[in-house]
Amino acid sequence: MSSTTASKTLQAILPGDFSKEDFRRAKLAEIDASCRTPVLFFFVSGLLWLLAGTLFALVASIKLHTPGFLAGWESLTFGIVRTVHLNTVVYGFCSQAAVGVAIWLMCRLCRVPLVAPGIVTVANLFYNVGVTVGIGGILAGDSTSIEWLEMPRYATPILFVSYALIAVWTIITFRLRAERHLYVSQWYLLAAVLWFPWLYGTAQVMLIVEPVRGVVQAAVNWWFAHNVLGLWFTPIGLAAIYYFIPKVIGRPIHSYYLSVLGFWSLALFYNWNGMHHLVGGPMPAWMITVSIVASVMMLIPVLTVAINHHSTMIGHFGKLRHSPTLRFIVFGAVSYTLASLQGVLSALRSFSEVAHFTHHTVAHAHLGMYAFFAMVMFGSMYYILPRITGREWPSNALISVHFWGVAIGIVLYVVVLSAAGLQQGRMMNDPTVKFLDVVKFTIPYLQIRTVSGLLLALGHAAFVVNFGWLLVRMFAPYRKPVVSILTGAEIASPSGK
Amino acid sequence: MSYGPLLFLGILFTLASSWVGLVLMPQRQLGALGQHTDTNTAAVYPQARAGEAQQGAEHYRALGCVYCHTQQVRPEGYGADIARGWGRRRTVSRDYIHDKPVMLGTMRTGPDLTNIGERQSDYSWHYKHLYNPQITSAGSVMPPYPFLFETRPIGPMGPSTNALALEGTFAPAPGHEVVPTLRARQLVEYLRSLKSSGDLPEAPVKKEEAQ
Amino acid sequence: MPVITLILLGSIVLLPAAALLSLRWASRSGQLGRFDRAALLPFDEEEPVGRATDQILGDNRR
Numbered sequence: 033m034s035s036t037t038a039s040k041t042l043q044a045i046l047p048g049d050f051s052k053e054d055f056r057r058a059k060l061a062e063i064d065a066s067c068r069t070p071v072l073f074f075f076v077s078g079l080l081w082l083l084a085g086t087l088f089a090l091v092a093s094i095k096l097h098t099p100g101f102l103a104g105w106e107s108l109t110f111g112i113v114r115t116v117h118l119n120t121v122v123y124g125f126c127s128q129a130a131v132g133v134a135i136w137l138m139c140r141l142c143r144v145p146l147v148a149p150g151i152v153t154v155a156n157l158f159y160n161v162g163v164t165v166g167i168g169g170i171l172a173g174d175s176t177s178i179e180w181l182e183m184p185r186y187a188t189p190i191l192f193v194s195y196a197l198i199a200v201w202t203i204i205t206f207r208l209r210a211e212r213h214l215y216v217s218q219w220y221l222l223a224a225v226l227w228f229p230w231l232y233g234t235a236q237v238m239l240i241v242e243p244v245r246g247v248v249q250a251a252v253n254w255w256f257a258h259n260v261l262g263l264w265f266t267p268i269g270l271a272a273i274y275y276f277i278p279k280v281i282g283r284p285i286h287s288y289y290l291s292v293l294g295f296w297s298l299a300l301f302y303n304w305n306g307m308h309h310l311v312g313g314p315m316p317a318w319m320i321t322v323s324i325v326a327s328v329m330m331l332i333p334v335l336t337v338a339i340n341h342h343s344t345m346i347g348h349f350g351k352l353r354h355s356p357t358l359r360f361i362v363f364g365a366v367s368y369t370l371a372s373l374q375g376v377l378s379a380l381r382s383f384s385e386v387a388h389f390t391h392h393t394v395a396h397a398h399l400g401m402y403a404f405f406a407m408v409m410f411g412s413m414y415y416i417l418p419r420i421t422g423r424e425w426p427s428n429a430l431i432s433v434h435f436w437g438v439a440i441g442i443v444l445y446v447v448v449l450s451a452a453g454l455q456q457g458r459m460m461n462d463p464t465v466k467f468l469d470v471v472k473f474t475i476p477y478l479q480i481r482t483v484s485g486l487l488l489a490l491g492h493a494a495f496v497v498n499f500g501w502l503l504v505r506m507f508a509p510y511r512k513p514v515v516s517i518l519t520g521a522e523i524a525s526p527s528g529k
Numbered sequence: 530m531s532y533g534p535l536l537f538l539g540i541l542f543t544l545a546s547s548w549v550g551l552v553l554m555p556q557r558q559l560g561a562l563g564q565h566t567d568t569n570t571a572a573v574y575p576q577a578r579a580g581e582a583q584q585g586a587e588h589y590r591a592l593g594c595v596y597c598h599t600q601q602v603r604p605e606g607y608g609a610d611i612a613r614g615w616g617r618r619r620t621v622s623r624d625y626i627h628d629k630p631v632m633l634g635t636m637r638t639g640p641d642l643t644n645i646g647e648r649q650s651d652y653s654w655h656y657k658h659l660y661n662p663q664i665t666s667a668g669s670v671m672p673p674y675p676f677l678f679e680t681r682p683i684g685p686m687g688p689s690t691n692a693l694a695l696e697g698t699f700a701p702a703p704g705h706e707v708v709p710t711l712r713a714r715q716l717v718e719y720l721r722s723l724k725s726s727g728d729l730p731e732a733p734v735k736k737e738e739a740q
Numbered sequence: 741m742p743v744i745t746l747i748l749l750g751s752i753v754l755l756p757a758a759a760l761l762s763l764r765w766a767s768r769s770g771q772l773g774r775f776d777r778a779a780l781l782p783f784d785e786e787e788p789v790g791r792a793t794d795q796i797l798g799d800n801r802r
Contacts, residue, residue, distance in 0.1 A: 111593020
């Protein structure tokens with residue numbers, strides 16, 4: 033509907049001899065422009081939360097090897113600052129980046145401009161109010177201490193309304209699509225926006241509003257917490273990978289059939305995974321076993337996606353040198369495979385006996401959320417931002433600092449903590465080793481983690497400076513060069529309209 | 530190939546399957562789990578927490594203790610939980626029926642606390658440990674909680690009875706004393722109340738050890 | 741919890757049945773044919789297959 037109206041307006045204002053290709057180009061630009069305000073809002077506020085989250089992460093990291101650091105500040109005690117870090121990066125940064133990318137991708141693939149973008153902008157403002165209230169609540173001591181759901185009950189309804197609004201708007205865009213055929217990215221996006229409000233609503237009702245009894249809370253908690261990753265972040269990350277790899281290298285995905293298999297096997301198996309976080313815990317064995325089985329079945333979607341993406345990339349690895357988007361996205365895609373394989377391994381009883389309750393799990397979480405998801409979001413932003421603002425990235429050097437800072441930082445983080453976690457687990461399972469000796473063993477590795485955190489912070493700073501610079505250029509008056517009619521040379525660049 | 534409705538149904542049904550399996554099923558199986566009454570001794574287990582300890586649970590939640598301390602004992606032969614003395618038996622679903630929220634935890638930066646009340650019942654140990662863990666456990670990475678204590682000048686009546694016995698570098702300035710605040714007292718009551726060792730049919734305590 | 745039991749039993753029957761019916765409907769109305777053409781959807785006349793985008797680093801700097 034709206035796309036026809038939009039096309040009519042375009043045709044009406046354009047000269048009669050406007051060629052088909054020019055019209056197409058104008059249409060792509062029109063779609064990008066329609067997303068500009070809401071997507072910028074989501075990206076800008078997301079990055080501000082990323083900076084805050086990075087700062088909290090550094091404080092938490094330092095505290096874990098130097099417990100006296102800032103010890104007098106109650107709001108910054110480890111249990112709180114670590115929680116604030118998780119909530120700022122997950123709900124502040126990752127979710128907002130995800131929504132920005134999802135909206136832009138959906139419009140592009142549906143080939144329609146975003147209708148009433150103001151509504152999405154309002155959803156963003158709501159969302160940020162919700163996150164701010166939630167983070168403030170945690171700092172003030174109102175954390176629920178339910179992992180991934182720490183925001184107090186007075187903040188979460190605001191977030192829920194915002195999520196629902198975003199879901200409705202994505203579905204409306206989907207219904208109004210000008211391109212009837214569907215691409216695999218759209219499936220993932222549609223699934224994510226439908227799944228998340230359901231997950232969040234169930235978890236809020238059963239854990240916060242009317243808590244269920246005893247360990248049923250743990251079951252609901254991990255059903256939710258694992259699915260936030262599996263059914264919200266992963267689908268949006270994969271949607272971006274499925275779009276950007278073909279788009280950047282200019283070659284369709286290797287096998288569309290494999291992508292179909294990958295989607296449905298993920299949809300079937302991922303949501304049954306959650307109870308593997310409770311291996312050895314006080315739960316009936318069937319719950320844990322069913323999740324371990326589902327976790328192993330995840331090999332199907334993961335290997336399918338890995339083979340498909342790798343086969344698409346073959347012969348095009350040289351393009352990694354020239355495209356920041358491709359660098360970040362391919363880094364994320366490889367990390368997705370590794371994180372999933374590590375996840376399958378960690379779900380097994382024999383492995384979990386050692387690795388559960390150690391820094392191995394922390395490393396795994398960062399491999400999934402950062403090395404996979406955040407990297408894919410960075411890559412998507414490098415592609416989307418120039419197109420919605422109409423400006424080039426101001427500094428290639430800053431792009432390189434960003435990439436190498438975070439790439440080296442996160443590899444160091446994951447490798448060191450994964451290995452240290454395994455040794456920590458072995459020592460804990462040996463009752464002759466004193467617990468304090470296990471603690472002392474981890475300290476040097478926790479110090480290395482702080483170093484890697486500084487590298488990540490450096491990368492983030494470079495990205496934010498580049499982004500800010502791009503925004504300054506966007507708002508600066510457009511300089512139209514004045515060209516001499518006689519010689520064709522540029523004679524002046526006055527500022528003005 | 531415009532299979533929108535098919536896609537929509539598939540998306541809903543896949544999540545519905547695990548919502549039924551991992552949310553409704555546990556609720557059906559465990560949602561009404563109650564206390565157990567021992568037929569011989571008429572002892573009822575587990576007991577709900579008393580007021581002070583329940584207040585303390587709120588501080589445990591607010592300060593995020595759960596991110597470094599688990600409250601679950603894995604079965605004999607799976608990990609070294611029992612060998613380390615963290616419990617005499619594994620914990621089971623019934624141990625947690627009074628907990629809101631349930632704080633099982635997923636990380637052991639510090640030791641498990643399921644039975645800390647049984648393992649360590651000394652008030653002054655807990656106060657010193659919370660005031661600065663280095664006093665009782667040198668080399669620990671647990672943060673100190675000075676804000677749960679009040680450092681004040683010693684009054685004309687002499688030191689308070691509940692002042693912490695601090696020595697060396699941990700001692701306050703001369704003429705001052707460190708006393709626990711209400712929050713510290715409630716938190717310690719909670720920690721002392723942590724005992725999951727009742728004899729249950731589904732998790733019997735080994736007889737020779739239970740004596 | 742008889743209500744929950746009812747939902748559980750009902751869903752065991754209903755979920756697979758609905759899945760099978762919708763698959764049957766989809767394949768009968770021809771919605772499952774010629775899947776792989778969808779792989780071309782990210783491309784259009786402006787940015788066709790074969791044209792790389794986002795080549796902004798290194799020698800290709802504009």
